[in-house]
Amino acid sequence: MRAPRTSFYSLAWRWHFYAGLFVAPFMILLALTGIIYLFKPQLDPLLYRDLMLVEAGEHRHSADHLLGQVQQAYPEGHIGQYLPPAAATRSAQFVVHDGGRELNVFVDPYSAKLLGAQDGKRNLQAIARALHSELMIGTLGDRLIELAAGWGIVLVVSGLYLWWPRGRRSGVLWPRLNARGRVLWRDLHAVSGFWGAGLLLVMLLSGMTWTGLWGKQYAELWNRFPAAMWTDVPQSDRQAGELNSAHRQTVPWALENTPMPASGAHAEHAGHGAHSSAPAAPQVSLQQVEDIATARHIEPGYSITLPTTAEGVFTVSVFADDPRNDATLHVDQYTGQVLADVRWHDYSPVARATELGVKLHEGKMFGPLNQIIVLLICLMILLGSVSGLVMWWMRRPARGLGVPPLRHDLPRWKTAIGVMLVLGVAFPLVGVSMLLLWAFDSLLLRRGLTVNA
Structure with a gap:
């Protein structure tokens, strides 16, 4: 009975070794970029004080006046988004696409003075977020992150098996700090892994929901809204998720797979033969859209994405720290009609659980306490x-x-094989890589390329 246990231990150790060698560099990068993004609320006002902070005044200029100031400063630019001041001492922000660049332009809402601009893709937080989500190399990076996260789950499961005391009393719940060399490093590795295993699984699983392959399939399977919500609303062929990017979050995860409504009166106002490629010609002002958001009690911190085509809509969205305050409105650019208004109560149970997991992942649910836990x-x-x-x-x-x-x-250990099959099926990229690793491992064994422990 003892030999099979020892044999399975060696198998678990071998696969833990493979997973760790691949996952460790990614985990280091994800942890470092995660810490940077975790403290975004504190770092941004500190690093960009001159851009973000203003002296509170009595009267704010209208959104349209601020828009005009930005358009005057960037006559060749396209304004894609407006972020009203989130507080009395915060500036307004516009996202401007100009000459191939994406700029965050900051404006004093009381004086209408332009405070300056930053590169929307090359500031600290944008870089950290892009590295964290796709290594700044697009789809390939997204797949590598997804693969690393999936193998991270394998790492945690196999690590717990290796940690199991099996009669040992030292180096189990607390490292032997008086030890030296490999024993000390082993204790630090095993003990920290044990205490963090459950929370790490939550972090890995919640992060996986944003990935391009597994996350997309997960959303299509579980993230459903009643079709009746869009029954009487003209729809475009776009999805709300297109408003999100690696460096910028606009709509909540729960809305990514929902259809974007179309401004129903676009043909009448834009002229004969108007298609989605025709330029936007809004009859509703930016201030009117902001007033709609205020009237519907949208939590401060929301953004207004401007329409880019004749069929496009204004999208008001807040990805709130407390997901119960999430809101996404789509507003007809010609009539000001609210075509869709999606809130927390519209989310499915799985969408709610996912949004909660994402907010815990980002350290935003319980303020500083959540930040400390994630740190x-x-x-x-x-x-x-x-x-x-x-x-x-x-x-x-x-x-x-x-x-x-x-x-x-x-x-053969049936339970172990079953666990690996479940993980391989649940995470397809991991399953494919398991087959490749099995082939690689078999080649090593045939050539005798192993070393003593």
């Missing part, structure tokens, strides 16, 4: 990743990877 998780990830790499470096052979040895008489 501790990120530090545990860094400690686990670095300690794992250090252990590998200390035990690596002169040649080869230092793959843990595997007994050739290893019996």
